[in-house]
Amino acid sequence: MAHGAVGGPGLPQERTINTAIPGPRSQELEARRRKAVAPGVGSSMPAYVVAAGGGILEDADGNRIIDLGSGIAVTTVGNSNERVVARAQEQLAAFTHTCFMVNPYESYVEVAEALNRLTPGDHEKRTVLLNSGAEAVENAVKIARVHTKRNAVVVFDHAYHGRTNLTMAMTSKAAPYKKGFGPFAGEVYRAPMSYPYRDDAAAGTKVSGEDAAARAISMIDKQIGADDVAAIVIEPIQGEGGFIVPAEGFLPALADYAKANGIVFVADEVQAGFARTGAMFASEHEGIVPDLVTTAKGLAGGLPLAAVTGRAEIMDSVGAGGLGGTYGGNPTAVAAALGAIEAYENDGLLERAVEIGEIIVRRVEALQAKHPEIGHARGRGAMQAIELVQRDSIDPNPELAKAVADHAAANAVLVLVTGTFGNVLRFLPPLTISDALLEEAFDVLEKGFAQALG
Incomplete structure (x- = not known):
């Protein structure tokens, strides 16, 4: 599989920020949702999607978001796989x-x-x-x-x-x-x-x-x-x-x-x-x-x-x-x-999962060397996570996980928080994501850690 491979009909594989996220159209839809949808159904990132493919989600305001969630491991073969x-x-x-x-x-x-x-x-x-x-x-x-x-x-x-x-x-x-x-x-x-x-x-x-x-x-x-x-x-x-x-x-x-x-x-x-x-x-x-x-x-x-x-x-x-x-x-x-x-x-997806895992592990190890709050990195293939803790302890740090995820969302990267203690960031990109998008997503995450931790 080419490392720039895409899914979905012609969706540009680039992160694009046209508005604040969520933008005006997504906010309009969110207002409608609150009147129509049971509040027990939550959303991690209320940017309403109109197209998806490769490693990108495009929202109703034209923002293109790097997808590190795959709909919680559902679109592993890529969204709109041919x-x-x-x-x-x-x-x-x-x-x-x-x-x-x-x-x-x-x-x-x-x-x-x-x-x-x-x-x-x-x-x-x-x-x-x-x-x-x-x-x-x-x-x-x-x-x-x-x-x-x-x-x-x-x-x-x-x-x-x-x-x-x-x-x-x-x-x-x-x-x-x-x-x-x-x-x-x-x-x-x-x-x-x-x-x-x-x-x-x-x-x-x-x-x-x-x-x-x-x-x-x-x-x-x-x-x-x-x-x-x-x-x-x-x-x-x-x-x-x-x-x-x-x-x-x-x-x-x-x-x-x-x-x-x-x-x-x-x-x-x-x-x-x-x-x-x-x-x-x-x-x-x-x-x-x-x-x-x-x-x-x-x-x-x-x-x-x-x-x-x-x-x-x-x-x-x-x-x-x-x-x-x-x-x-x-x-x-x-x-x-x-x-x-x-x-x-x-389509070489087993091999691609290994390649994606290697990129994530390399980027996480570099982050971990800078931030001891990343207490543990773990996973296999394209199913990776980092557990965030208080400095000099293993006490969970859900506040840091939320801060980094929020920074990522504001900068058009979707990353999901998980874990019993709410202190784990998980990385589940579609296997059709390009190396370039994956690296760019971790550039954003790196800035999120720097901003949250100083």
């Missing part, structure tokens, strides 16, 4: 809906076949297509419970799994995701996560992945009992929790424990999957072969589609009619997914 658009347009002209549970169609089967082939492991697999990541996670739990005839589900500190009632219970962070929305589904238990930066600081020494896993397994054995656990559900790299990459050995130890005890091991690859980390799936970095894999975000190039893919003997546990949904595997969405999968496999 393969995605062509497939979706062709499908729209044919038919928009039949409901796969009423009249099936080949493209659903094709996506299932592709996911069965691409997800880790060469065992026989089955797939069900759904609408959202939360729906995929919820269905993975349903499948695991039917298969094991057990009820308990183990999740981890800092986890994010969705906004349905069950997945809110599985999600760690209370505000804004859970506060006031209970009571939540039962039989969900939380184990300690491997969080190398904070584990090592607390212990005063390096905590191995195996030791962190032993801590989690001890909690499971003592507080639940392995014989009652249906599923262990974990993000191989935690997303909303702060892009936490567990210590090497943590995931394999949990997977081995699950296998030894008849527990379904579920990898939630909703945010980390599909080339984002430089592998097709983040589980691959340590050779993990999950029993079930949940996917969504990057699957269909921006259209709503999700999936559960897993071992045939587990997936086959649910009888006819037990899985599905009116819109699950929508024809246009699955057509888009086929285009996105073509892009992942044929």
